Amino acid sequence: MSIVLVRIDDRLLHGQIVEAWVPSCKATCIIVANDEAKKSRIQRLAIESCSSRVLTVKVESIEESMKDITLDSANKERVIIIFSTLKDLMQAYNKGFRFTYLNIGNLHHDGKGKMITPSLYIDPEDEGILHCLKDMGVKLDVRAVPSDKPVPW
Amino acid sequence: MFKVFLNSFFIQSAWSFEKMQGLGFAAAIAPAINDIYKDTDRINEAMKRHTVFYNAHPYMASPILGAVIKMEEEVKEGKRDAKDIASFKENLVGPYGAIGDTFFWGSIRPFASVLGIISAIFWDLWGHLVFLVIYNIFHLWMRWFGLYKGYKLGENVVAHIKSLSLPQWVLRVRLITAGILGGVVAGVVLKGMHIAMGQTVQVYQIFLAAILAAVLVVLSAAIMRNRVSILMAIYLLFLPAFIFFIMMGIIK
Amino acid sequence: MLGIIWQSFLVSLVGGLLSLDRTAAFQIMVSRPIVTAPIIGYILGDAAIGLLIGVMLELLFVGGLPIGGYIPPHEVMITVLITAISLMGQNVLNSIGFDRFPWKFAGSDMVFVLGAALLMMLPLDVICKKVDVIVRNLNIRFFNAAMAELNKGGIQGIVGNNLKGLGVFFSLNFITLFVLNLAGVMIVYFFFLFLPVTAIMALPLACASVFIIGLSSVYNTSYGRSSLPVFLGAVFFAVIILTMVIGR
Numbered sequence: 001m002s003i004v005l006v007r008i009d010d011r012l013l014h015g016q017i018v019e020a021w022v023p024s025c026k027a028t029c030i031i032v033a034n035d036e037a038k039k040s041r042i043q044r045l046a047i048e049s050c051s052s053r054v055l056t057v058k059v060e061s062i063e064e065s066m067k068d069i070t071l072d073s074a075n076k077e078r079v080i081i082i083f084s085t086l087k088d089l090m091q092a093y094n095k096g097f098r099f100t101y102l103n104i105g106n107l108h109h110d111g112k113g114k115m116i117t118p119s120l121y122i123d124p125e126d127e128g129i130l131h132c133l134k135d136m137g138v139k140l141d142v143r144a145v146p147s148d149k150p151v152p153w
Numbered sequence: 154m155f156k157v158f159l160n161s162f163f164i165q166s167a168w169s170f171e172k173m174q175g176l177g178f179a180a181a182i183a184p185a186i187n188d189i190y191k192d193t194d195r196i197n198e199a200m201k202r203h204t205v206f207y208n209a210h211p212y213m214a215s216p217i218l219g220a221v222i223k224m225e226e227e228v229k230e231g232k233r234d235a236k237d238i239a240s241f242k243e244n245l246v247g248p249y250g251a252i253g254d255t256f257f258w259g260s261i262r263p264f265a266s267v268l269g270i271i272s273a274i275f276w277d278l279w280g281h282l283v284f285l286v287i288y289n290i291f292h293l294w295m296r297w298f299g300l301y302k303g304y305k306l307g308e309n310v311v312a313h314i315k316s317l318s319l320p321q322w323v324l325r326v327r328l329i330t331a332g333i334l335g336g337v338v339a340g341v342v343l344k345g346m347h348i349a350m351g352q353t354v355q356v357y358q359i360f361l362a363a364i365l366a367a368v369l370v371v372l373s374a375a376i377m378r379n380r381v382s383i384l385m386a387i388y389l390l391f392l393p394a395f396i397f398f399i400m401m402g403i404i405k
Numbered sequence: 406m407l408g409i410i411w412q413s414f415l416v417s418l419v420g421g422l423l424s425l426d427r428t429a430a431f432q433i434m435v436s437r438p439i440v441t442a443p444i445i446g447y448i449l450g451d452a453a454i455g456l457l458i459g460v461m462l463e464l465l466f467v468g469g470l471p472i473g474g475y476i477p478p479h480e481v482m483i484t485v486l487i488t489a490i491s492l493m494g495q496n497v498l499n500s501i502g503f504d505r506f507p508w509k510f511a512g513s514d515m516v517f518v519l520g521a522a523l524l525m526m527l528p529l530d531v532i533c534k535k536v537d538v539i540v541r542n543l544n545i546r547f548f549n550a551a552m553a554e555l556n557k558g559g560i561q562g563i564v565g566n567n568l569k570g571l572g573v574f575f576s577l578n579f580i581t582l583f584v585l586n587l588a589g590v591m592i593v594y595f596f597f598l599f600l601p602v603t604a605i606m607a608l609p610l611a612c613a614s615v616f617i618i619g620l621s622s623v624y625n626t627s628y629g630r631s632s633l634p635v636f637l638g639a640v641f642f643a644v645i646i647l648t649m650v651i652g653r
Binding site: 011012013014015017018019037040042043045046047048049050051052053054055118 | 170240241244245246247248249250251252254255259308311312314315318319320321323324
């Protein structure tokens with residue numbers, strides 16, 4: 001199992017990912033790592049409705065997802081993993097999740113915080129996390145879909 | 154219910170960048186809310202729940218509308234918390250937008266298009282009718298049965314939609330579309346050569362031209378997948394062809 | 406001249422109505438080129454050419470999902486404009502007895518005029534998209550107006566303001582079509598009067614390019630694991646069957 005994309009998106013799974021990122025990353029599996037989505041039966045069903053023969057969509061709690069990606073190192077899935085917030089991502093990081101590239105898609109915070117793009121707002125805590133990630137050598141990439149130009153920040 | 158069905162056609166009429174289909178959704182559901190609550194204060198309170206940001210696929214709004222109406226009824230009877238409705242809508246927007254986009258825009262529409270085109274090539278003016286009929290069978294099916302099922306099943310409509318496994322159909326329909334497209338290429342080449350060369354055209358010439366066209370199509374498709382927009386691609390193909398024809402002396 | 410303005414008016418009126426179907430209302434897909442172009446063609450007296458243009462543009466615009474920052478081409482407006490500009494342009498050229506077409510294709514000089522119209526597609530699209538963005542920016546007003554009325558306690562405001570959005574879509578699209586249509590016909594007119602024959606001869610190539618790119622764009626939307634063999638196999642069999650059925 002190889003991780004082809006780590007994405008922050010508070011809308012979780014939607015068209016930008018299924019229609020744009022999946023073909024461009026040649027992904028075969030999407031893991032939505034979100035505790036609330038895992039708990040809500042309806043949301044889980046809705047998200048998993050997007051899966052098909054060539055694309056598995058799984059909703060997992062952050063803890064499960066970490067187990068999942070470390071255990072099946074043998075299978076050939078190409079995985080996109082989606083977190084809803086940077087805090088969730090750090091939770092995964094603390095559980096041993098390592099990555100070198102992070103795509104930031106949508107983060108709204110209900111319009112509070114500093115606006116970077118119309119679909120990206122960051123609060124002070126996020127800013128701290130992002131600096132921390134940058135220092136660790138993670139390449140940050142702010143854009144909604146692969147065909148957009150990355151927004152420098 | 155029928156009014157909601159009619160209103161659902163206008164869900165994007167006042168589409169704006171901030172609220173997207175927010176106003177459209179509210180307008181679509183307004184008649185139902187009116188019927189359920191009857192009392193002005195409660196109507197207003199309920200309507201405020203529905204004038205928030207909302208944006209999914211316009212057809213997939215129907216099952217959501219249906220389910221939300223059902224849930225509003227449950228709220229009125231005191232069996233459900235009003236907050237459920239907001240989170241229900243919020244949770245469905247993303248995935249259903251994705252499913253609707255890939256299923257309707259990404260597979261049914263191309264499928265109906267190539268069928269329409271192939272009938273236009275061979276049966277002249279019937280092309281647009283074929284396209285409209287085939288497409289709208291799927292479209293109206295989703296609008297009407299989506300709304301109906303949504304209302305009947307409430308939030309469990311989600312399980313029903315999942316059982317339809319629309320993404321699986323996307324794959325099948327796309328494969329069929331690719332096949333019919335092959336027919337379109339052959340038809341266009343044959344028609345074009347007939348018009349240009351009349352009866353003097355030889356079978357091997359048709360074959361050569363069809364193979365050339367197919368190869369060009371596959372090649373330019375590969376280039377376009379690498380982020381060249383459709384309209385730019387036209388110029389990118391036109392200019393080299395122009396220069397090539399001048400050099401060959403076909404255009405003087 | 407008056408005839409041209411009247412025709413433009415009719416075309417923009419119908420085009421403006423059809424354009425509502427694209428996103429604003431219904432979406433029963435009468436806004437697709439394959440439907441729009443024959444209708445415009447019919448108004449201008451040649452539905453068959455309209456259908457041909459419709460087929461070309463339908464192929465071209467089959468793909469194009471509005472995802473993220475990507476805004477797909479404004480296919481209705483472009484279709485209306487290209488159909489109208491080429492048919493009306495041809496009429497204008499005929500009426501002044503223009504005879505610099507090097508040859509005729511299927512007994513008509515349509516390929517040249519159509520080619521010229523097709524080459525104008527990119528700038529036309531840029532303008533049409535701009536207009537679309539303006540409309541969508543105006544729409545937030547209706548949202549705010551609806552909210553204000555709701556606060557005053559009127560549910561009617563919601564439905565009414567939603568429909569006002571429709572009105573704005575129609576009026577701006579209508580005006581844009583009208584202006585661009587007349588401008589396009591003028592450009593075609595001067596283009597053919599002043600350009601060398603070499604450039605005119607290249608115009609059918611533009612039509613061919615649009616066909617090829619159109620076919621590729623459909624191929625891309627149906628791109629999947631086994632679409633290549635299916636596609637090539639279908640081309641092969643279709644040629645065999647067609648040559649057998651229709652003869653050479």
